[in-house]
Amino acid sequence: MSECGRVELHERLPEYVHGALDAPQREQIEAHLLACADARRELALVRAARDAIVRRTPVVDPNGIMSAVRAARLRPRAVPVYVISRRAVWRIAAAVALVATGALGYWIGTRRAAEHLVPDYAVSPVNPSLTPEPLSPVASPAPAPKLAPAPSHTPERAVAEAPALIMGDPNDLDEKQVGAILIDLEQGGASFETEPSPDFDFGSGQ
Amino acid sequence: MSSPSAAPDLPADSALIARWKTGDERAATLLVERHAPAVARFVASLGVREDVEDVVQEAFVRAFEKLDSFRGESALRTWLCTIARNLVRDRARSLKFERRQVAIEEHHAVTEHDPLDGAMAGETEERLMRAMDELSPMQRQVFTLRVAEGMAYKEIASAVGSTEGAARVHYHNAMRAIKEFLDE
Numbered sequence: 108m109s110e111c112g113r114v115e116l117h118e119r120l121p122e123y124v125h126g127a128l129d130a131p132q133r134e135q136i137e138a139h140l141l142a143c144a145d146a147r148r149e150l151a152l153v154r155a156a157r158d159a160i161v162r163r164t165p166v167v168d169p170n171g172i173m174s175a176v177r178a179a180r181l182r183p184r185a186v187p188v189y190v191i192s193r194r195a196v197w198r199i200a201a202a203v204a205l206v207a208t209g210a211l212g213y214w215i216g217t218r219r220a221a222e223h224l225v226p227d228y229a230v231s232p233v234n235p236s237l238t239p240e241p242l243s244p245v246a247s248p249a250p251a252p253k254l255a256p257a258p259s260h261t262p263e264r265a266v267a268e269a270p271a272l273i274m275g276d277p278n279d280l281d282e283k284q285v286g287a288i289l290i291d292l293e294q295g296g297a298s299f300e301t302e303p304s305p306d307f308d309f310g311s312g313q
Numbered sequence: 314m315s316s317p318s319a320a321p322d323l324p325a326d327s328a329l330i331a332r333w334k335t336g337d338e339r340a341a342t343l344l345v346e347r348h349a350p351a352v353a354r355f356v357a358s359l360g361v362r363e364d365v366e367d368v369v370q371e372a373f374v375r376a377f378e379k380l381d382s383f384r385g386e387s388a389l390r391t392w393l394c395t396i397a398r399n400l401v402r403d404r405a406r407s408l409k410f411e412r413r414q415v416a417i418e419e420h421h422a423v424t425e426h427d428p429l430d431g432a433m434a435g436e437t438e439e440r441l442m443r444a445m446d447e448l449s450p451m452q453r454q455v456f457t458l459r460v461a462e463g464m465a466y467k468e469i470a471s472a473v474g475s476t477e478g479a480a481r482v483h484y485h486n487a488m489r490a491i492k493e494f495l496d497e
Contacts, residue, residue: 160445168366169345176377
């Protein structure tokens with residue numbers, strides 16, 4: 108590039124033209140320029156090229172750029188679009204079907220179990236006080252609470268007889284029995300399938 | 314080498330960026346005024362002609378959108394040139410843009426160096442531009458950033474996607490080629 112061999116000085120000429128050198132470097136270049144015709148020619152070429160490039164480049168309008176920047180800033184950001192492959196769609200559909208099938212099976216199973224469910228204290232009384240007295244017209248002439256008779260483990264009988272217990276008139280129970288039922292209810296061991304009669308007084312038991 | 318982007322009495326790019334992030338639009342305007350002409354010259358050196366302003370505008374829009382990701386490892390001008398180069402590359406990939414470029418190149422082959430233009434700008438400048446047109450694309454980009462912007466080789470390498478050593482070689486080859494062209 109340089110005929111004088113001072114390549115390191117010649118290649119700094121662009122920085123010299125742009126005033127980007129410190130004072131010692133600038134003085135070094137200027138001293139070399141006095142002595143080297145090739146450096147002077149190259150300096151002239153760099154300056155001419157810089158001016159030509161500047162002159163030939165279309166002028167850009169900073170206001171137009173700022174308008175575009177402002178508009179872009181106000182523009183809501185685009186929501187990224189995720190492209191899902193056909194295979195992924197099938198996988199998702201299969202997963203959804205599997206979950207739905209499982210949920211349906213679980214629902215059916217729980218419904219069937221609920222149909223066959225007999226309250227604990229009807230099947231195996233939690234509180235011995237709830238054990239029904241043997242139904243004997245002699246031993247208990249008074250109206251007895253319509254509790255379920257002996258434990259019945261056949262589903263058909265349980266379904267048929269459970270309402271007899273639950274649907275029975277709570278007014279027929281004495282205070283002790285009502286208290287036991289309430290304790291049992293508190294502990295989650297049983298539940299009323301129907302609301303008790305509005306005029307039933309849990310406090311008095313009658 | 315000091316940064317060519319700001320004179321000593323003007324606020325540095327980093328200070329203007331910080332002000333822009335706090336909502337100071339004047340800071341952004343100063344950044345645009347400071348760097349847009351240099352980015353335009355670089356875009357022109359990439360072979361873009363009539364779309365220079367569009368590319369520069371889009372480069373600034375993208376730059377301001379992604380300013381949080383600018384870590385200041387290079388000069389802002391270098392970063393802007395990198396964004397502009399990527400934009401030009403992306404646009405060149407679209408068939409539509411390529412067709413337009415071909416049409417533009419043909420148009421300029423006729424009008425760019427017409428005698429009237431040459432007489433106005435001077436014969437030396439005309440020959441100089443012809444010599445630069447003969448350079449390889451990489452040589453032209455490096456030569457433009459070095460001569461028109463006074464960029465260091467390291468910054469040039471970052472802007473054109475090359476190495477510092479390669480940028481230096483490209484500049485030397487470009488300078489030699491131009492001298493030879495002018496000596497013919």
